[in-house]
Amino acid sequence: MSDPTPLLAPLKPAVCEARVWSPRGFIIDPWHYLDDGEQCPANGHAIVPLTRWRTESNLRNGPIVGVEVQPTDVLEADLVDIARLPLVVLVFPKFTDGRAYSTARRLRGHWGYRGEIRARGDVLLDQLPLMLGCGFDSFEIRDAATLRSLERGYTPAVARRYDPTGSRMRRSPISSRSQAALAAAE
Amino acid sequence: MYRYDDFDRHLVAERVQSFRDQVARRLSGELTEEQFKPLRLQNGLYLQLHAYMLRIAIPYGVLGTRQLRRLAQISRRFDRGLGHFTTRQNLQLNWIRLEDAPDILDALAEVGMHAIQTSGNCIRNVTTDPYAGVAVDEIEDARIWAEVLRQWSTVHPEFSFLPRKFKIAVTAAAEDRAATAFHDIGLRLTRANGGATGFRVLVGGGQGRSPYIAQTLSEFVPQQHLLSYLEAILRVYNLHGRRDNIYKARIKILVHALGIDEMRRQVEAEWAAMDKDALDLPPGELARIRARFASRPLPLVEWQDAAIDARRRADAAFARWEKNNVRPHRSAGRAIVNVSLKEPGKVPGDANAAQMEVVADLAERYSHDEVRVTYQQSLVLPHVAVRDLPAVYDGLVAAGLATANTDLVTDIIACPGLDYCNLANARAIPVAQAIARRFAEPARAEAIGRIRLNISGCINACGHHHAGNIGILGVDKKGTEHYQITIGGSPGDDAAIGSILGPSFPAEAVPDAIEAIIDTYLSLRSKPAESFLDTVRRVGLEPFRETLYGTGRVAADAPTKEPVHV
Numbered sequence: 001m002s003d004p005t006p007l008l009a010p011l012k013p014a015v016c017e018a019r020v021w022s023p024r025g026f027i028i029d030p031w032h033y034l035d036d037g038e039q040c041p042a043n044g045h046a047i048v049p050l051t052r053w054r055t056e057s058n059l060r061n062g063p064i065v066g067v068e069v070q071p072t073d074v075l076e077a078d079l080v081d082i083a084r085l086p087l088v089v090l091v092f093p094k095f096t097d098g099r100a101y102s103t104a105r106r107l108r109g110h111w112g113y114r115g116e117i118r119a120r121g122d123v124l125l126d127q128l129p130l131m132l133g134c135g136f137d138s139f140e141i142r143d144a145a146t147l148r149s150l151e152r153g154y155t156p157a158v159a160r161r162y163d164p165t166g167s168r169m170r171r172s173p174i175s176s177r178s179q180a181a182l183a184a185a186e
Numbered sequence: 187m188y189r190y191d192d193f194d195r196h197l198v199a200e201r202v203q204s205f206r207d208q209v210a211r212r213l214s215g216e217l218t219e220e221q222f223k224p225l226r227l228q229n230g231l232y233l234q235l236h237a238y239m240l241r242i243a244i245p246y247g248v249l250g251t252r253q254l255r256r257l258a259q260i261s262r263r264f265d266r267g268l269g270h271f272t273t274r275q276n277l278q279l280n281w282i283r284l285e286d287a288p289d290i291l292d293a294l295a296e297v298g299m300h301a302i303q304t305s306g307n308c309i310r311n312v313t314t315d316p317y318a319g320v321a322v323d324e325i326e327d328a329r330i331w332a333e334v335l336r337q338w339s340t341v342h343p344e345f346s347f348l349p350r351k352f353k354i355a356v357t358a359a360a361e362d363r364a365a366t367a368f369h370d371i372g373l374r375l376t377r378a379n380g381g382a383t384g385f386r387v388l389v390g391g392g393q394g395r396s397p398y399i400a401q402t403l404s405e406f407v408p409q410q411h412l413l414s415y416l417e418a419i420l421r422v423y424n425l426h427g428r429r430d431n432i433y434k435a436r437i438k439i440l441v442h443a444l445g446i447d448e449m450r451r452q453v454e455a456e457w458a459a460m461d462k463d464a465l466d467l468p469p470g471e472l473a474r475i476r477a478r479f480a481s482r483p484l485p486l487v488e489w490q491d492a493a494i495d496a497r498r499r500a501d502a503a504f505a506r507w508e509k510n511n512v513r514p515h516r517s518a519g520r521a522i523v524n525v526s527l528k529e530p531g532k533v534p535g536d537a538n539a540a541q542m543e544v545v546a547d548l549a550e551r552y553s554h555d556e557v558r559v560t561y562q563q564s565l566v567l568p569h570v571a572v573r574d575l576p577a578v579y580d581g582l583v584a585a586g587l588a589t590a591n592t593d594l595v596t597d598i599i600a601c602p603g604l605d606y607c608n609l610a611n612a613r614a615i616p617v618a619q620a621i622a623r624r625f626a627e628p629a630r631a632e633a634i635g636r637i638r639l640n641i642s643g644c645i646n647a648c649g650h651h652h653a654g655n656i657g658i659l660g661v662d663k664k665g666t667e668h669y670q671i672t673i674g675g676s677p678g679d680d681a682a683i684g685s686i687l688g689p690s691f692p693a694e695a696v697p698d699a700i701e702a703i704i705d706t707y708l709s710l711r712s713k714p715a716e717s718f719l720d721t722v723r724r725v726g727l728e729p730f731r732e733t734l735y736g737t738g739r740v741a742a743d744a745p746t747k748e749p750v751h752v
Binding site: 012095097098099101103106109110127129148 | 208211217224307341343344346347348424460
């Protein structure tokens with residue numbers, strides 16, 4: 001007989017200070033989040049909420065600025081401008097809220113965005129392959145178990161994935177495979 | 187059937203390894219239940235009332251004999267020697283231990299199977315016509331497209347955390363045997379004037395507490411652009427579908443809120459901005475996938491057979507089974523055999539391990555190693571030579587699988603209900619059993635003719651009660667199980683949602699109520715060929731209401747109350 005009772009385990013995940021990880025390893029993060037009302041430094045790498053960036057025109061000239069985008073933010077008319085920024089931070093309020101995956105793919109696909117896309121919020125080990133697949137490059141991680149795994153050099157890599165999509169991000173296995181099959185047939 | 191290549195095998199093996207690791211991290215406490223839940227669901231593992239349930243994917247309902255034998259083995263070793271075939275053409279094992287799940291997935295992977303995306307807020311197992319590839323009325327083989335969609339949707343990075351589950355059905359024949367209008371996306375392959383094939387795309391259908399018939403989003407999407415068009419729909423849904431209320435999170439609610447025209451505008455705008463070359467199926471890929479279906483060509487067989495004629499004359503039970511369960515095959519001399527899992531008194535959709543093995547043996551000998559699962563929860567042997575029908579029949583009789591009731595009143599769809607499911611309000615299985623026993627006399631069921639009777643144990647409608655010609659819905663009425671009856675629903679080309687007849691009945695009154703409805707139909711039909719559905723459409727609901735609630739008729743327990751609207 002099976003015991004269906006949920007297992008005893010932490011009810012809440014342990015959280016610690018955020019570290020930024022990329023597939024090349026942990027990185028020293030040059031960026032910092034501007035507090036409300038905090039002036040943007042002339043040479044800093046400052047991250048501001050999209051709403052603030054939209055209203056403060058001086059942020060568009062001079063300082064190196066990245067924007068933080070909530071899932072409720074609609075990126076439409078000003079996307080051309082956003083796509084010129086070096087960093088776009090997409091927020092996952094809960095890891096089950098998948099809107100940022102679509103936003104990342106719209107940025108990469110429609111607007112050919114080549115800057116950095118960073119995941120922030122409830123960023124967990126098992127979703128990293130999906131985020132990588134959608135064009136994220138860096139990950140601001142607070143979940144202690146995820147950080148421990150990454151520190152051990154462990155990633156839950158799913159190397160193979162059917163994906164007839166997104167050739168701009170990487171070679172798609174399905175098309176490279178079919179090309180190989182066609183080559184073999186000839 | 188589709189044969190895996192190395193890539194497919196490695197992909198599934200990697201997924202099993204990844205899930206094994208996730209289970210280990212769950213058991214060690216590294217993952218919380220909240221973090222683990224979507225991961226196990228996307229690998230088919232549910233927590234039910236009494237145990238874990240594993241829902242194994244049977245992509246578009248196609249099984250090989252080796253696979254069916256493996257399912258039998260797994261059910262013996264890890265479950266109670268029993269499997270339940272579902273309305274998504276999948277198989278559920280109801281008594282699983284969490285610790286065994288990775289080993290079961292390994293055993294499945296060895297025969298090219300998995301449980302990926304049979305649950306969770308992602309694109310679920312794509313369903314199709316159980317007669318695809320063999321139906322007389324088909325334009326193309328829908329299985330090829332279903333496999334394309336399986337590959338496209340498997341571990342799709344963008345669509346693994348949608349607002350809610352997402353179900354796609356595809357059909358490529360004249361008759362819709364896949365209930366496409368009740369899906370989040372329904373795809374109907376059509377041929378344009380010039381001869382090119384494409385898809386009519388329906389969106390926003392569904393059952394549950396807010397049933398909707400899908401509406402046409404596009405009359406014709408060229409087949410080569412299907413994937414980018416689907417990406418556009420899914421993306422609009424992923425970004426704008428509601429996430430604040432689980433009951434309003436399906437795409438049908440978004441379509442209803444926006445209206446089909448605004449939905450179309452948003453999808454078209456998204457689609458127009460997409461780089462279709464990067465998203466659509468690469469040239470040659472369709473042919474590659476089709477080639478992996480190539481099986482041994484079916485040898486031509488004689489259409490006429492003296493022995494079978496003699497058997498028909500001598501054995502009325504055989505003749506009845508052939509008449510009710512056997513359908514024409516596209517190649518002369520062959521037939522499609524429906525193997526009913528609906529013996530009156532048994533659990534609809536259940537098969538024990540020995541029965542699975544019998545069907546596998548028969549498929550190996552007589553049906554080119556192939557079996558199909560229908561969304562009506564039965565099995566199909568798709569390639570039987572007409573001259574082999576007596577042998578197949580005898581084999582099925584010996585295993586208790588020759589019930590001659592395909593598409594008849596006892597061919598009931600029922601969800602697991604309160605016997606297993608923690609969502610249910612009421613039991614579905616005992617009600618199905620009681621009704622089937624009432625109509626167990628084959629001549630009587632045959633006289634009633636083609637009818638779809640569906641039972642759900644709660645408003646989530648897994649038993650498709652909205653789409654039943656007769657639908658039965660279990661409700662909780664002050665702590666007791668009651669059943670509300672609808673009529674006039676249809677899953678087919680003429681898709682319709684059933685209408686509630688009136689107040690609900692206690693379980694013991696349901697067979698009488700159904701019998702009264704059927705008798706009313708029999709007395710009202712213009713000719714024996716007029717189906718139940720056609721009669722309801724012609725005469726309306728009133729005669730049936732009068733039968734159930736009029737003076738001196740079958741008594742609902744509280745006729746003065748309003749119907750329970752859900």
